[in-house]
Amino acid sequence: MQHSHQNSINRRRLLKVAASFAVAGTTLLLDAFQIAYAAQDHWAWCNQCQGLWFTNNGTNGRCHGTTFGLGGHSSSGSGDYFLAFTPSGITTPQSGPISGTILQPKWKWCNKCQGLFFGGNASQGACPAGGTHDSTGSGDYYLLDNPDGYGISYSGHQQLWFWCQNCQGLWFGGNTTGGSCPSGNAPLGQHVFSGSGNYALPLGAAPSYGA
Numbered sequence: 001m002q003h004s005h006q007n008s009i010n011r012r013r014l015l016k017v018a019a020s021f022a023v024a025g026t027t028l029l030l031d032a033f034q035i036a037y038a039a040q041d042h043w044a045w046c047n048q049c050q051g052l053w054f055t056n057n058g059t060n061g062r063c064h065g066t067t068f069g070l071g072g073h074s075s076s077g078s079g080d081y082f083l084a085f086t087p088s089g090i091t092t093p094q095s096g097p098i099s100g101t102i103l104q105p106k107w108k109w110c111n112k113c114q115g116l117f118f119g120g121n122a123s124q125g126a127c128p129a130g131g132t133h134d135s136t137g138s139g140d141y142y143l144l145d146n147p148d149g150y151g152i153s154y155s156g157h158q159q160l161w162f163w164c165q166n167c168q169g170l171w172f173g174g175n176t177t178g179g180s181c182p183s184g185n186a187p188l189g190q191h192v193f194s195g196s197g198n199y200a201l202p203l204g205a206a207p208s209y210g211a
Contacts, residue, residue, distance in 0.1 A: 039206035044075035050179025061114025065180035103142035108135035125168025
């Protein structure tokens with residue numbers, strides 16, 4: 001995963017945003033502090049588990065929606081999703097206001113299943129490849145959370161992506177199925193919406209979140 005970043009980062013659009021830190025319930029904007037985000041594509045929706053996975057590593061990873069959970073993800077029917085990220089090893093703030101919006105950090109790529117999961121909780125979730133997710137080699141990914149709450153357009157983005165509190169993975173909730181969740185706590189073996197925001201992912205082109 002890290003190798004793929006190094007090969008492609010020079011071709012990505014760099015996004016500059018102001019940093020923000022939450023202190024004692026308030027938000028301090030450090031306008032002079034800028035962070036460069038790369039826009040990475042080759043992310044796809046899996047029509048088997050409904051999760052988001054990285055397609056450019058020469059492996060389909062591991063998908064819980066296959067027979068006995070032993071097969072890989074499928075990108076059939078998916079568009080090309082772009083995610084804002086900073087490469088591994090770069091320290092980032094907890095949130096970044098961008099033209100009145102917030103990108104949520106601490107989303108990670110799992111080197112075992114190839115899926116995207118939230119790494120900011122004490123639990124690293126359940127991985128379809130066994131055990132918990134492993135973010136070794138991952139950069140820090142940023143997702144647009146609840147765009148409606150900031151009065152911005154969904155233009156160029158697809159909404160109805162959700163965090164699953166059981167497996168910690170990102171999944172698409174716009175279909176008639178809850179997909180397939182690898183957690184033993186999953187009701188009926190499906191992902192859940194509970195506690196999640198409504199995430200909007202850039203689809204088909206790199207996002208532009210402001211100067």
